[in-house]
Amino acid sequence: MADAMRILSVDLEDWFHILDNPETMTEENWRQFPSRVVMVTEKLLELLDAQSQKATFFILGYIARNHPELVQEVARRGHEIATHSDMHQLVYAQTPNAFEADLVASLEAITQACGTTPRAYRAPGFSITQEATWAFDIMARNGIEVDASLFPARRAHGGLPGFPEAGPCQIQTQSGQILRAFPMSVGKLGPANIVFSGGGYFRLTPRPLLNRLFQAQDYVMTYFHPRDFDPDQPMIPGLTLARRFKSYVGLRGAFAKLEGLLTRMDFITMGTAEDRVDWQTSPTVSVQ
Ligand SMILES: [Zn+2]
Secondary structure: OOOOEEEOEEEEOOOOOOOOOHHHOOHHHHOOOOOOHHHHHHHHHHHHHHOOOOOEEEEOHHHHHHOHHHHHHHHHOOOEEEEOOOOOOOHHHOOHHHHHHHHHHHHHHHHHHHOOOOOEEOOHHHOOOHHHOOHHHHHHHOOOOEEOOOOOOOEOOEOOOOOOOOOOEEEEOOOOOEEEEOOOOOEEEOOEEEOOOEHHHHHHOOHHHHHHHHHHOOEEEOEEOHHHHOOOOOOOOOOOHHHHHHHHOOHHHHHHHHHHHHHHOOOEOHHHHHHHOOOOOOOEEEOO
């Protein structure tokens, strides 16, 4: 078997960047909460350095404007700089024009903060649904070459359950542009498909099972948030009981879980993964 491709990625946002909740939708909402992103991300950066591992950071333009020194620190430590939109809104809930303005604003804010212009994008909440695949054309014409927004399973904020590829592939947009894509990975547990390598799924999955799933797969895409490792964050108002569970379960053990994984196996950035893929022969999926 060729080397497994395990990609480490972090969505760089604050603990209050929670989707689909009326209390945390706008900048005005966010301004009422104390920011914790710098402190928690620094802890994460220390862990990555101690384990000599590099990650791709999908950064919010909002974070780049408000905490430019943090984005500089991420870049200085050699991690890959990518964008996670500007204001963390669901793609399918926006008009194409609003999506484009948001994407451009994020590219400007991140470039301004650290001097690197992102060429990779991940949608907030993996929210590129079948109805929002127009977003790929807008990405392509704004210099985005790599996408990490595809979630080939059903989920709260969208996902593309019918997406046929489980690993790196190319997307042909409606106007015929080609983007490279690294979909979210889905693990096999007997006959069931399970998501295990990010966010609440990672925090919920018991450690032995997590190790087994990470080791069994040829391709793993992770997605972590600083808040996944912050047990002392305040409780977000307005969440339903189910969402509160998903947002807060397992916070206390998550950092040690990640540390265990980083000790056991090697991870790479999405950029390094890109160099390993033979794009000439990789499958192309057209999104119409
Ligand atoms: Zn996010």
